[in-house]
Amino acid sequence: MNRTYELMFIVRPDMVEEEQDKLISTLETAVTSSGGNVKSVEKMGKRRLAYMVRRFHDGIYVLLTVEGGGGLIHELERRLRVTEPVIKFITVRIDEEQKRLDKIKAIRDAKRKTPPPAPVAEAGGETAAVTA
Secondary structure, three states: OOEEEEEEEEEOOOOOHHHHHHHHHHHHHHHHHOOOEEEEEEEEEEEEEEEEEOOEEEEEEEEEEEEEOHHHHHHHHHHHHHOOOEEEEEEEEOHHHHHHHHHHHHHHHHHHHOOOOOOOOOOOOHHHOOOO
16 A cells, blocks of 8 residues: 655765765665655755754755655665664655645635625514504
8 A cells, every 4th residue: 555655864964965866866766666656855955953963963854755655664764774874864654644634625625615604684673663
């Protein structure tokens, strides 16, 4: 069963651009060979880390959006674990969240399409005057 995942990893700040591209292409080939597909790759650049990780205060962030099964994610995480320049990574399943957001959007669209209720006339206006 194909699911959608976001895989964010942080590499050493002194890693050369060509090596980053090589690492990303290696991960992309691992995804395609396992029957998944890469939806997007976003290089977020060098950023300050919240705390020191492996003697680094900065890191280069990369975000991959991947579609595939659980075995594929285990393989990607294994590769990231043994790759020396990768200092941190996290994988998050986002398809359930996307379903929830789509459902909310559909409800909002349905509410916009229904016409607003007609205003109700007040009882006891000019026509309901009683004489004594």
